[in-house]
Amino acid sequence: MKVGLELYSVRDALAKDFEGTMTRVAEMGYEGVEFAGYYERSPEDLRALLDRLNLQPAGAHVSFERLETDFAREAEFARAVGFTYIAVPWWNAPDEDGWRAFSKRLGAVVEQAAGLGVTLSYHNHAHELTGQVDGRPVLDFLLAEHPALHAEFDVAWIDAGGGVPHDYLACYADRTPLLHIKDYRPGPVPVPLGTGEVDLPACLEAARAEWLVIEQDSSEGDMLADVERSLNWLRAHLNR
Template identity: 45%
Template sequence: MMTKMKVGLQLYTLRDELERDFEQTLQRVAELGYEGVEFAGYYGYGPEQLRELMDRLSLKTVSTHVNVNRLRHHLDEELAMSAALGNLFAVCPGIAASERMPLPEAAAFFEACGERFAEQGITFGFHNHWIEFTETHEGDRWFDAFFGLISPDYLKSELDVCWVAHGGCDPVEYIRKYAGRVPLIHLKDMRKSPAGEVETVELGRGDMDLPAVLEAAEAAGTEWLIVEQDDCAGPALESVRISREWLRERGY
């Protein structure tokens, strides 16, 4: 029997609200029915403060986004922070242009980081954007070549389905292709402007076939659906409420 996927929120969605009132915003996230969160910065809070707050709100710290610079120069600090928070995962949010390296070098670097996190019982992951699906390496999409060089024991995918689609690929196909290696899904909806620009919207209000994504994710063994909306046209807390309700109506 498959374990029911849990619902978390990438806190980047609420970055402005968190700056204004960190604790009240997290309390509202819990009240809306999110079971966990993924951090993208700690807003000046230390691990003990955060752990106490998260425990009080009954929110799980699912993951933290850790960029390449932090992985390269402050890995021990990030390992300690993730362990103190009780993170299940630590995820690199992508490779910035200033941090790009040859693919074999990138693969070796990420595998080494994954080994270090695994020693702490934390699963290391990589979050994609669209460029990993538009660029190629020796005839393969960059994403496939990259993951093909790294042991599944040391790198999992946090598949952002919106960016897979924007990169010209089918997210359902990729979830199936990497079944067992996609414990986290960034669940995101979008519309495209006539000029091809992406507008992120609340779940169910865009052009993504999200029911098919959910079905594929269940079958692939995904553990957490992480809601993210990069930009919200209205109040961000209202957007995350709408998205949470959309998932609740579908049994999550």
């Protein structure tokens, strides 16, 4: 499994100094990155920067609205940068009928993915575990409704929602190309890996993903220092 960084983690630093922050990420030893916005760079510029820094493009988070409006354009951009994994990063609905309506819209996007050469995933938060449709968690409902949809499980949010992350990883092992590895302490408060309450060793034991993607939504201190600390923890526990 390769180790990448979800760039949403360092969004503030990227906004101030995109190339400098990307260089710092590469110097830490990350093998790749997952995009969460492209900071007005062309795919050619991004590809050149990644090549120069010896970083691989793991994938990207792209809003559902953008995929629904022009998936072909997003897929073309992705292929030009050099990746084919795209994840829907967020959705919420007020009730079961709202989730059923979203599922219908999602189905139309899922149908486009294969023809565009894209592997489409859904990235969960806690509310897809606490919310239910037909007596089962929303996350399970969406994955059952759309067999061609993959999962970008976020282990901390599964845990925060009352689920067991490693059970999900085992159940959907063949549908999880990218896995968000994350930790938190009660609140939930995002923290570097190994300093919170998620059973990360069990998650790593169950993981069969191509990419382990470190993400930390916010930091109480220096985010760059936090994601470097997380990388060091993960390396030690992967025996690398």
